[in-house]
Amino acid sequence: MNFLKLRISSPEKLVFEESELLSVTIPTANGEITILPGHIPLVSKVIHGEIVARKRDKEHSLITTEGFLKLSAAGEIEILSDYAERSEDIEIAKVERAKKLAEETMREKKSESEFILAEAELRKTLLELKIAQKRRSKVKGI
Known part of the structure; x- marks a missing residue:
């Protein structure tokens, strides 16, 4: 094969x-x-x-x-x-902190470039959380 x-x-x-x-x-x-x-x-x-x-x-x-x-x-x-x-290497607590920071940066919107970078970071952290939670559900057998 x-x-x-x-x-x-x-x-x-x-x-x-x-x-x-x-x-x-x-x-x-x-x-x-x-x-x-x-x-x-x-x-x-x-x-x-x-x-x-x-x-x-x-x-x-x-x-x-x-x-x-x-x-x-x-x-x-x-x-x-x-x-x-x-x-399995995703640290949920670290990702949640990064998510909060990205959301705060987007709310403050100091500059257009900062907003775009924060938005990209937020997308990445949301994806990390989704995949990490999905994996943990499989491990627990839920």
Whole structure:
């Protein structure tokens, strides 16, 4: 059986690297796509959302902001993202503090550029909270 290999990097670090994957679901500018072994080579823009990488016995969940993906004929997926994080590494208390700060900055609206940056941070924190809570629900079996 053929498998996929996934590598996700951000400017700060290598976020995720795994092989022997059965499928990878990625949010793209053209909609969510699921890549299976044997998929044709592809280059696409990645958008805010959840990446799900599935193995036989495990599912990995990650969040991503904007970036790009490249899929080779050999089934190797490379994602370069402005920001990416494994769902299990998301610290809810830290994210909630960042969310409050972004909301306060948006309310104060000191400048247009600060508002735009705060809005992007708010979108990211809301996504992090959603994915982290979803993962914790699965772990608890709810």
